Amino acid sequence: MCEQVTRELGVWLSGRVYWIQHGTRGGAYYTLSDRVLDKNQQLVPLFEPDYRKKKKKYSDYVKTHGFITNSLCRQLLKINVNAYINENSTEFYRGCPELNKDITNQHIYNKQIKIDDRKAFYFQWHFIENCNLRCIHCYQEGYDFKDLDKDKVFQIAKSMDQVLSKWGKIGRISLTGGEPFIRQDLLEELLNFFNQSNNIYWLGILTNGTLIDNDIVLRLKKFEKLKEIQVSIDGSDDKNHDLVRGKGSFIKAINGIKKIKDSGLGVSIMFTIHNMNKGEAINVINLANDLGVEAITIERITPMTKKDINDLYIKPDELKKIYSQIYKKKQELEQHSELKIRVSRPLWTLVDNNLGGFCPVGLTSLCIMHDGTVLPCRRLDIPLGNVLQEGLFKIWYTSELLWKLRNKNLLDVKCRSCAMLPNCGGCRAIAYHVNGDFLASDPQCWK
Numbered sequence: 001m002c003e004q005v006t007r008e009l010g011v012w013l014s015g016r017v018y019w020i021q022h023g024t025r026g027g028a029y030y031t032l033s034d035r036v037l038d039k040n041q042q043l044v045p046l047f048e049p050d051y052r053k054k055k056k057k058y059s060d061y062v063k064t065h066g067f068i069t070n071s072l073c074r075q076l077l078k079i080n081v082n083a084y085i086n087e088n089s090t091e092f093y094r095g096c097p098e099l100n101k102d103i104t105n106q107h108i109y110n111k112q113i114k115i116d117d118r119k120a121f122y123f124q125w126h127f128i129e130n131c132n133l134r135c136i137h138c139y140q141e142g143y144d145f146k147d148l149d150k151d152k153v154f155q156i157a158k159s160m161d162q163v164l165s166k167w168g169k170i171g172r173i174s175l176t177g178g179e180p181f182i183r184q185d186l187l188e189e190l191l192n193f194f195n196q197s198n199n200i201y202w203l204g205i206l207t208n209g210t211l212i213d214n215d216i217v218l219r220l221k222k223f224e225k226l227k228e229i230q231v232s233i234d235g236s237d238d239k240n241h242d243l244v245r246g247k248g249s250f251i252k253a254i255n256g257i258k259k260i261k262d263s264g265l266g267v268s269i270m271f272t273i274h275n276m277n278k279g280e281a282i283n284v285i286n287l288a289n290d291l292g293v294e295a296i297t298i299e300r301i302t303p304m305t306k307k308d309i310n311d312l313y314i315k316p317d318e319l320k321k322i323y324s325q326i327y328k329k330k331q332e333l334e335q336h337s338e339l340k341i342r343v344s345r346p347l348w349t350l351v352d353n354n355l356g357g358f359c360p361v362g363l364t365s366l367c368i369m370h371d372g373t374v375l376p377c378r379r380l381d382i383p384l385g386n387v388l389q390e391g392l393f394k395i396w397y398t399s400e401l402l403w404k405l406r407n408k409n410l411l412d413v414k415c416r417s418c419a420m421l422p423n424c425g426g427c428r429a430i431a432y433h434v435n436g437d438f439l440a441s442d443p444q445c446w447k
């Protein structure tokens, strides 16, 4: 009965649907036509008559911004809403059909979504801050090592697990730090927890590789959802890699890669390219090929400080040359090697129309820090809230920043009017750190 009424209402509302969460007691669908399905499934007027006067102001705001905040909702409507969750219409959901569909499916039709039909969502969780290295380019600000108690860490893990089922999504999680292998005990317990969850289908670890030994790789083999251990390599030999990551780190990381590979676990390389190692890209690809790893990701550095911008940032014309060399190498290797060179990030489409990809930030991914702080992405380090306080469900639907990121019309005109937009959109984190505006065009774009 309930579901039937909800379905009919969904059709009746046809396109202008809003969801209001009333504290913890439940919520209601409503439209600008003022009617609401209350918790007894009755259609009732929601607003006091004076709401009509404010309606224009309210709808103008929504049209301009594509979202409305809790406080503004309270202010304009004088109603006691605890959280306001975005509206659903092509008009208001500009550039965000993915979320549009989610809300229609889950909230209007109240469907039980089958696991196989769920869309993937990615969490990068820096579950500890502690690290054994001090890399020159690292975005980590402090090394004060005040990691959370285990019960709090598991509170975060459970929140991630639960929110996936509430969102009707299925999760991919990368566990990282700091250096995750510093806390092998906790890492294993977390893998064990997620490995058993029906809400998770893929697990990965991001590591510097220096603390990996035979015992730990053998123990990790029992987690069948653990598909990939990504080891950071920032130069093709000890001279170049150790310049970035510290003396002795190259040989340890290479040994780590070999141990993972020998165990049969999936292993890949992450090469973060910047001004000091930009000449090493092809050599690192060759190294990855010789080691027989499955894939290599080449990621641009996000310069987090003025010093990084001066010392490590690569200018667009130079980046263009490097990307062209990598592309040539990729084509060459495709003839005879299994190595995947991952090129699904912004700007790659400038090298070849078939490559690149729009960044998932704000759409299908979130980053969680060691203390529960939630970021859109580790490199776009603007806090959205905390898992342990606001919770992930509320942050995802109410963060103004996330709504801005979802609205492609708010991007700087260079990106907004660019034919490459669907496959690019630029890196929002690099735009933020170099230009001070996360909606600015990508400063490394050579178009």
Ligand SMILES: C[S@@+](CC[C@H](N)C(=O)[O-])C[C@H]1O[C@@H](n2cnc3c(N)ncnc32)[C@H](O)[C@@H]1O
Pocket (backbone or CB within 6 Å): 131, 137, 138, 139, 140, 176, 177, 178, 179, 180, 206, 207, 208, 209, 231, 232, 270, 272, 299, 300, 301, 302, 303, 304, 379
């Ligand atoms: C923060 S580390 C954590 C895991 C592990 N300690 C490691 O080094 O791989 C994850 C990845 O982020 C990269 N990284 C660190 N600072 C960066 C920055 N400012 N911009 C882009 N990538 C960065 C590292 O090189 C590494 O590949």
Ligand code: SF4
Pocket (backbone or CB within 6 Å): 131, 132, 133, 134, 135, 138, 139, 140, 177, 178, 179, 208
């Ligand atoms: S090993 Fe990873 S977390 Fe540690 S300093 Fe280097 S990049 Fe940062």
Ligand code: SF4
Pocket (backbone or CB within 6 Å): 346, 347, 350, 414, 415, 416, 418, 419, 420, 421, 424, 425, 426, 427, 441, 442, 445, 446, 447
């Ligand atoms: S203008 Fe923006 S969308 Fe177009 S290629 Fe450059 S960064 Fe990508």
